[in-house]
Amino acid sequence: MxxxxxxxxxxxxxxxxxxxxxxxxxxxxxxxxxxxxxxxxxxxxxxxxxxxxxxxxxxxxxxxxxxxxxxxxxxPTGRLAAEFQAELAAFSVRTLAVRIALVTGGLIFSANLMWQGAPWTGPRPPATYLMLSSGIEWLGAGCAALALVSLAWLTVTARRGRPVPVRQTRLAAHGLTGSLALHWLGGLALYGWSVHLWTAALTWPPMIIGMVLLCVAYGWLGTAARRCLAAARPPAGA
Known part of the structure; x- marks a missing residue:
């Protein structure tokens, strides 16, 4: 230095x-x-x-x-803090991206397991319900894709030995967090609508187990998202 x-x-x-x-x-x-x-x-x-x-x-x-x-x-510590804050932000984005890829990727293949073999019957869901369900699936796939793109970009940047671009890192942090929040809110709305249409879902074991696992997974993601947003801020005194 x-x-x-x-x-x-x-x-x-x-x-x-x-x-x-x-x-x-x-x-x-x-x-x-x-x-x-x-x-x-x-x-x-x-x-x-x-x-x-x-x-x-x-x-x-x-x-x-x-x-x-x-x-x-x-x-001076002010200059050094700017360099290190960029590294911390990149580390946090990488951590969040890995978690999002794991959770959303798992949901794509396992979400329907909560419904398979359900003993209840009921009216066909309204078209808006089906649209919301489809939209959440696409949003989950988009979250996973954004996470993978962020990981690839950070990996290429690191291998080339280049400094991490601060503006792009902050954009990735907010993009990942925002898409994750939308996916969580959409899933929560779909679950509430589902139990309204089929009240027996509240006592269906696969549904109960699935929701517990989802709460744990989103708590895990939420911790990473909070740390990611904190790391994306400029260093104190900058």
């Missing part, structure tokens, strides 16, 4: 702490995203700073001066 000419580093010195600790803590306060991914990035920075300090000290510099030069080499 390039040094930042003229950058005043004494502001990173907290009372009673080592300069590097204050630098890493300030960087950590600026970042949003999954705790374990953020922790790994901060550990990487601390290790790099420690190695740089050791190198300067072996050259005969006093500890404080060695730490200041090491931090100057890394640059």
């Amino acid at each position: 390039r040094a930042s000419d003229g950058h005043h580093l004494t502001a990173y010195r907290p009372a009673g702490d080592v300069l590097i600790d204050g630098y890493v803590r300030d960087l950590g306060r600026r970042l949003h995203g999954p705790a374990h991914a953020k922790r790994d990035l901060l550990t990487e920075v601390r290790d790099g700073l420690t190695d740089a300090v050791e190198g300067y000290r072996e050259g005969g510099l006093p500890p404080d001066r060695a730490e200041e030069l090491a931090m100057a080499e890394f640059g």
